[in-house]
Amino acid sequence: AQSVTQLDSQVPVFEEAPVELRCNYSSSVSVYLFWYVQYPNQGLQLLLKYLSGSTLVESINGFEAEFNKSQTSFHLRKPSVHISDTAEYFCAVSLMFSGGYNKLIFGAGTRLAVHP
């Protein structure tokens, strides 16, 4: 069965410092991986996705994630965080149904707290 493990429930960091949010997945088939961000009292926003091709994917706001098949990981990184990056971050993997439909399986989330 596919599953997602986010290794840190909370990550405190100072503004302008680098950060890494860790995600490991288990799957025996081709994987499609995602990072979503959830700001307080809001829904989830798609941050970036890995479908195929280059193992390094980037978002428009400076985040990047690297797909590592041998380590079954999809860690999220940012070289310099801002106060506005404070949010809950969810790693997810897509599980296919027959007919080409799918559901997302989420990790428990990592709360990123950026301090001035």
Next chain:
Amino acid sequence: DAGVTQSPTHLIKTRGQHVTLRCSPISGHKSVSWYQQVLGQGPQFIFQYYEKEERGRGNFPDRFSARQFPNYSSELNVNALLLGDSALYLCASSSPGLAGGTQQWQYFGPGTRLTVT
């Protein structure tokens, strides 16, 4: 274009009551999925609908049901509410896949916060 919309934003119900949550997908998207997010946890899949048919179902009791309408909007119904049903209910939509089915990624609405007392 508008994103995924959900109504109501908040809802308070009493144990044993019934609730209906509504969702409108992004224009052009034909698939709607429902997720339950309990406080402090990641979202859990409940249903996926595509072209008005159920395409997938998560591990939820039969008290949970849903349907999709010809305009691709959707309703989630929960009967005989329990305290444990208190959660943020998220709706997500996705566009058709190039080879059938749906695209792998989904866009989420703001959610409906359900409190059962």
